[in-house]
Amino acid sequence: MSVKPLAITQPHWESFIKTTEEGLGYSPTRGIDQKSIPIERPDAYLASLSLDNNPNIKKDGRFKHIFMSFIGIMSVKQTLALASLSISILSKETPKGEYLVIMSGDLAQWHDSVIIGLKDPVIQSIFEEIYSYFKRANLNVWDSLPSL
Numbered sequence: 001m002s003v004k005p006l007a008i009t010q011p012h013w014e015s016f017i018k019t020t021e022e023g024l025g026y027s028p029t030r031g032i033d034q035k036s037i038p039i040e041r042p043d044a045y046l047a048s049l050s051l052d053n054n055p056n057i058k059k060d061g062r063f064k065h066i067f068m069s070f071i072g073i074m075s076v077k078q079t080l081a082l083a084s085l086s087i088s089i090l091s092k093e094t095p096k097g098e099y100l101v102i103m104s105g106d107l108a109q110w111h112d113s114v115i116i117g118l119k120d121p122v123i124q125s126i127f128e129e130i131y132s133y134f135k136r137a138n139l140n141v142w143d144s145l146p147s148l
Helices: 013-024 030-034 041-049 063-065 074-080 107-117 123-134
Strands: 003-008 065-073 088-093 100-104
Touching: 003 100, 003 123, 030 041, 041 074, 041 107, 063 107, 065 074, 065 107, 065 123, 074 088, 074 100, 100 107, 107 123
Parallel strands: none
Antiparallel strands: 003 065, 065 100, 088 100
16 A cells, blocks of 8 residues: 655745745744755745744644545554544445555644554555655654664
């Protein structure tokens, strides 16, 4: 079974920059510019949300402002195992008896769900893929997880 990214928060940069400049007198992207984080990367919005131009990524209130969804086809057992996580699950049985599953949540929910999912043998392979995606998207917000 394979999972794929479905959706991720995409800010309206023009509004974010203009309103922040009006209110605070500086661009919220100054810090990501200094660290050479391209504005197109998924981690740019999270890094700019500090509003003080300190783009260090750590688990804090900013995680609630980044939302992601993944989609995949899973077994009944895997679908049931997902129910214990804090992410939201939509599922529909396929003609083959598997389930089309959409998993969604903010980055705080994903942070906690990945930690739990990597320890559960029923859904471990799913969360290895999800964790790998977060790493490739420069959203590796897990300090103590293994390199996969």
